[in-house]
Amino acid sequence: MNEALKVLFDRGFVKDCTNTDALSDLMDKGPVTFYCGTDPTGPSLHVGHIVPFFAMHHLQQFGHKPLALVGGGTGLIGDPSGKTEMRKILPAEQIAENAKNIEKQLRHVVNFDDVPPTGYGKATVVNNADWLVNLNYIEFLRDVGKYFSVNRMLTFEGVKQRLERGLSFIEFNYQLLQSYDYWMLYKKYDNRLQIGGADQWGNIVAGIDLIQRMGGPECFGLTFNLIMRADGKKMGKSEKGAVFLDPAIYSPYDFYQYWRNVADADVTKFMKIFTFMDLDEIKTYENPSVNINEAKQRLAYEVTKIIHGEEEAEKAVSAAKAAFSGSGDTSNMPTVELSLGEGMNIVDLFFAAGLGPSKTEIRRIVTGGGASVNGEKITDFRFTVDPSCAKDGEIILKSGKKNFKRILVR
């Protein structure tokens, strides 16, 4: 099998391929241009979104040429696949704004330099708004619409689900638009492969069909497993909500902690998907004699480094040490600067530090024995923290086992 393709199989990405042998042959012959799309319906990607882009990274390393399609046009519509509800239609400006952020985030995983590193394929960001927004409806129906069978579209799983709950016509159209994207990218860039999540299978296959009917060559589709956690839940959700890549929404410290706390059974699986670590090296972590916690630290460090950069990753490691093992530099811990005045009630203090959604909730935590100040457990919610509690001007608050906040006393 083609080397690049094999990497994706070996790392556990691949769910399905339209024609593995033919695709492998094509990739053997030379660099293949391939694409993956994302719809800019949110301000930031989350970890569930980036799986295909990690795959993109690997293919790029073998000289294949990635096209990252930002769905500035399709994002205005919404993909019904697998959704149970109609997507909100966002204003066009918001879509454009989101698209910009997403492009920035992708740069951490895929190299978009004008002159890529030796051996790498040149990557390009494209936006389907360029050809979708001013599409002529009648022409589109004549050229593209005639090739689509409604009967067939109704058999797609994503559509079937939505038929029960309601599906608007514009969403139903999504598949035509995505197929048209594939066709346009074939024409403009000689793009022959589309990669994406398993939920994209139907859309990808529809695009391949369209290209053939339009007189193009056989094109390919490669879908990736929906990454599940060992407990069967979808990857990328945490108590704090989706694990976003934008540091303003989900801090690098929390991001690191998310990976630090994955289930034992997921560690090497995630290393294969979400890091660039060598497969041989990952294998060493499968050895039961390896301390699983070291493996998790490594995983967390590697992923954080890719997404937030080396400096932030180091800070997260240092903060974790300070919080959990008492060494390391407390200055990298999540910090809040505030004045205690003559002294502050513990509940008010925790609330001011953002360690709970409401004072009532914090009261429960305190009363239940889940709160501590400078390592000392406090169970009385009337307790007053006065400035003399500070050591070197800082106080470490802890709520539960894993939530730390450093207070810098003004």
Add this chain to the structure above:
RNA sequence: GGAGAGGUUCCCGAGCGGUCAAAGGGGGCAGACUGUAAAUCUGUUGACGAUGUCUUCGAAGGUCCGAAUCCUUCUCUCUCCA
């Protein structure tokens, strides 16, 4: 357009005049056990100036000493028929 069913706290789902901040489950949070894991067990789960007060049962009115529960109008969803 016609006929039914229904909108309850984060989710599912009971409640059908006072004892309802609302059963039960899920999820979340906290405690114990641990390894910043999983599983398990326990507690907790509207807010606040906290033995009280305020807001919540699709929306607005009304009846009543008293409403999530009854009446009216509106609204949204689902099912069946055309």
